[in-house]
Amino acid sequence: MTKNKDQLAEREPSLLMPLRAGERIALSAPSEDAWIDVIQQMDRVYGELIESQIAVEEKNAALESAQEFIGSVVSAMADLLIVCDTEGRIQQVNDALLRLSGFTESKLVGHPLTEVLKGRDPEAQARFLDHLEHNRPFHDFEVLLRKQQSPIPLSLNCSIRHDALGKPAGLVLIGRPVGELQQAYRELDEALQNFEKAQQHLVSSEKMAALGRLVAGVAHELNNPISFVFGNMYALKSYGEKITRFIQAMDAEITPDELASLRRELQMDRIARDILPLVEGTLEGAERVSDIVQDLRRFSGNQTEPSEIVALEPIIRTAVNWVLRGTRDKPEVTITCDPGLEVVSKKGHIHQILVNLVQNAVDALADTPRPRVDISAAPEGDRIALQVEDNGPGIGAESLDNIFEPFFTTKPIGKGTGLGLYVSYRMADEIGGHLEAENTGSGSARFTLYLPRQDAEDGA
Numbered sequence: 121m122t123k124n125k126d127q128l129a130e131r132e133p134s135l136l137m138p139l140r141a142g143e144r145i146a147l148s149a150p151s152e153d154a155w156i157d158v159i160q161q162m163d164r165v166y167g168e169l170i171e172s173q174i175a176v177e178e179k180n181a182a183l184e185s186a187q188e189f190i191g192s193v194v195s196a197m198a199d200l201l202i203v204c205d206t207e208g209r210i211q212q213v214n215d216a217l218l219r220l221s222g223f224t225e226s227k228l229v230g231h232p233l234t235e236v237l238k239g240r241d242p243e244a245q246a247r248f249l250d251h252l253e254h255n256r257p258f259h260d261f262e263v264l265l266r267k268q269q270s271p272i273p274l275s276l277n278c279s280i281r282h283d284a285l286g287k288p289a290g291l292v293l294i295g296r297p298v299g300e301l302q303q304a305y306r307e308l309d310e311a312l313q314n315f316e317k318a319q320q321h322l323v324s325s326e327k328m329a330a331l332g333r334l335v336a337g338v339a340h341e342l343n344n345p346i347s348f349v350f351g352n353m354y355a356l357k358s359y360g361e362k363i364t365r366f367i368q369a370m371d372a373e374i375t376p377d378e379l380a381s382l383r384r385e386l387q388m389d390r391i392a393r394d395i396l397p398l399v400e401g402t403l404e405g406a407e408r409v410s411d412i413v414q415d416l417r418r419f420s421g422n423q424t425e426p427s428e429i430v431a432l433e434p435i436i437r438t439a440v441n442w443v444l445r446g447t448r449d450k451p452e453v454t455i456t457c458d459p460g461l462e463v464v465s466k467k468g469h470i471h472q473i474l475v476n477l478v479q480n481a482v483d484a485l486a487d488t489p490r491p492r493v494d495i496s497a498a499p500e501g502d503r504i505a506l507q508v509e510d511n512g513p514g515i516g517a518e519s520l521d522n523i524f525e526p527f528f529t530t531k532p533i534g535k536g537t538g539l540g541l542y543v544s545y546r547m548a549d550e551i552g553g554h555l556e557a558e559n560t561g562s563g564s565a566r567f568t569l570y571l572p573r574q575d576a577e578d579g580a
Contacts, residue, residue: 198296200265200274203281205290208233208252220297221267233293237263240273255280255288262298273298345408352402359395362386427551430467432497432506433457439474440495447482451491451510461497463504463571469547470506470571473555476540477508477567484512484565503553503573509566514559523557 194201194214201214210228218225221236228236233252239245240262251258258278264271274295283289369382383389436455444450463470478493485491488511497506515523524545541557548555554570 200293200295202233202236202293202295203290204233204293206255206288208291210236211290217265220272221265233291236266237274237276237293238266238271240264251278252291255291263295265295342409345405349402349405349409352398352405356395356398356402359391359398362388362391427464427466430463430465430470431459432461432463432470432504433459435467435471436474436495436497436506439471439478440493442475443478443482449486449491451482451485451493453493453495456494456496456498458498461499461504463573465551465553465571469551470569473544473547473569474506474508476544477569480540480567481508481510481512481565485510488512499573500570501573504571506569506571507566508569509560509564511562511564514563514565515557520557520559524555 194212197214197216200217200220201212202210202217203212204210210231210233213225213228217228221228223236234249237248239248244262248261248263250256251261256278257280258276261276261278263274263276265274275298276293276295278291278293280288281290281292366382366386366388369379374382433455436457440453440455444453478495481493482491485493490511492511494509495507496509497504499505524541541555545555548569552572556568556570558566558568560566
């Protein structure tokens with residue numbers, strides 16, 4: 121304060137001089153610098169006031185916008201909304217509750233929640249009051265909404281509302297008429313059934329598409345044993361004619377020399393040696409045709425197949441033959457599997473999974489020089505690992521997480537449906553196995569089918 125007086129005295133000496141008796145006060149006018157300081161201070165204060173006013177108006181506009189947004193959301197809710205304080209007095213309701221109950225907002229706000237909602241029976245009412253009294257949340261609690269005509273059953277959910285300090289500030293209750301929920305559940309169940317039917321249809325379509333790709337190979341597989349059977353039957357027909365002629369000669373009571381000469385002419389000794397192997401070969405060919413037909417039925421049919429003792433090596437070779445017979449550029453295929461390795465599983469499922477995996481590998485090798493597919497099966501702990509690995513470009517990192525999803529494919533349009541691996545994954549799960557995909561250290565793709573290891577005696 122003293123410093124300020126000294127400064128003012130230096131500027132205006134006459135203002136601070138002591139008065140003498142009879143003297144008049146001579147006040148000099150403030151200097152120009154003092155007025156400039158005052159004006160600058162006033163301008164600064166005024167500017168701060170303007171900035172504060174603008175900030176208040178902006179916050180008020182944002183608050184009004186937020187309130188309008190929250191109000192529009194609350195009004196648009198199809199579910200019933202009730203907000204109350206910790207004492208159970210209603211603070212806010214939405215339009216859905218007003219429409220359903222027939223009450224006005226003024227008849228509800230400020231009134232106890234128990235005047236609007238109650239339990240369906242005395243026991244439920246006691247639990248409901250206990251939750252409200254102790255501010256405890258609940259889920260799918262069935263209550264009755266009191267209406268002017270008759271109560272309406274509601275499925276109610278309750279959560280705790282907290283203030284800025286994190287302390288309970290009240291309850292938020294959201295409900296829906298039980299009838300609407302039941303209808304929603306029925307519609308959901310119907311949609312699920314339709315989805316499962318569509319899935320089954322897609323799986324069948326993929327089977328037929330895969331079968332179409334393998335027709336050439338299957339036809340060749342059938343042609344070999346059928347040709348073998350035909351050739352044997354023609355030989356048996358010729359042998360039968362000769363045997364009939366020899367028997368007729370015996371009945372004609374010809375001389376022993378003539379009979380011996382006819383025996384040499386008809387080569388009866390050779391027929392006796394060949395006829396049994398011919399019959400056995402014919403049966404083997406017929407059995408092979410029967411096996412191929414059964415494989416086709418397993419691959420394309422939807423019938424439930426029982427589990428059985430399955431030797432893996434023949435299934436692997438059959439699946440490889442099916443795919444390679446219809447492939448123009450055939451890769452080199454190596455199979456490493458103990459001929460005695462068996463599992464108790466569904467043969468058709470394993471066969472189809474292998475066909476899909478081998479076909480997938482062959483497709484991936486389209487532009488690969490010296491294409492190769494390595495297939496192996498070996499025990500691995502309490503399961504058997506059946507692997508199909510190719511030396512192609514591998515699986516892109518962005519595709520690894522989606523490769524077993526339906527309709528996901530990296531092939532060009534018209535070259536793949538995106539269902540082969542999805543079907544294989546589902547089938548592996550159905551037989552208690554698991555299908556995985558990965559890239560090897562060299563960058564090629566490897567698919568591993570894990571099958572539960574079970575002794576043949578256990579499954580018998």
